[in-house]
Amino acid sequence: MKIPNPYAATCPTRLVLDRVADKWTVLILGLLANGPMRFNQLRRQIEGLSQKMLSQTLKSLERDGLISRKAFPTVPVTVEYSITPLGQTLTSTLDALRTWAESHIGEVLDAQKRYDTVA
């Protein structure tokens, strides 16, 4: 049982980290944590998210086993995305990240302002 070292390029942990460290992953997972949603519902919720990026991100999330896709044979077709148990385990961590961002954004912005005015 060897512990993966994320500082090695080939480490699979780093691959996961890279996937999670994705612009849309955190936001999509955050929405699905509250309940299933359909494709265009998600699209409307997340500003600036293009159809292409949504489609792409959903596909990798599904591939990683973090969300699941269910299509209903209505006309036109309805597709519902929901979070998996594995995905659930991630959301609490991501929530913490979101929370950090929300509560420290002010300090970061201040630091940036200081940095920019000195330079």
Place this chain on the structure above:
Amino acid sequence: MKIPNPYAATCPTRLVLDRVADKWTVLILGLLANGPMRFNQLRRQIEGLSQKMLSQTLKSLERDGLISRKAFPTVPVTVEYSITPLGQTLTSTLDALRTWAESHIGEVLDAQKRYDTVA
């Protein structure tokens, strides 16, 4: 006091999220959490990290107030990077993320294999 909505494109929280969700940020911050390090020390520790990316990432981390830079007037110059108190507050959250990746990498890899063989 309004709560920022990260689902809005203009939300500064999303900017922070994007910055944190950076390939190298998590790894660099993780190393500096254990103590100060010099430029090339960091470079050697993180496989696949180019000089350019390191330099660039360190600069934004410093700008965001998450790390601080101190130069010693030796010949040749020595530069030490260390984590700030603000940066400290982030690392526990990022540790959780790293931990998640390490403990769930197996499940993710399995999910990927299943997905790929069906398709």
Place this chain on the structure above:
DNA sequence: CAGTATCCTTTATGATACTG
């Protein structure tokens, strides 16, 4: 509705060479 396919632009990153 929920996508896919294509083209095209922008951004990110790598390689290399150079400097205080």
Place this chain on the structure above:
DNA sequence: CAGTATCATAAAGGATACTG
């Protein structure tokens, strides 16, 4: 040692049009 500057390339992303 700790960078910066420049060039070249690859990858990411957007816009648009089309389909079951």
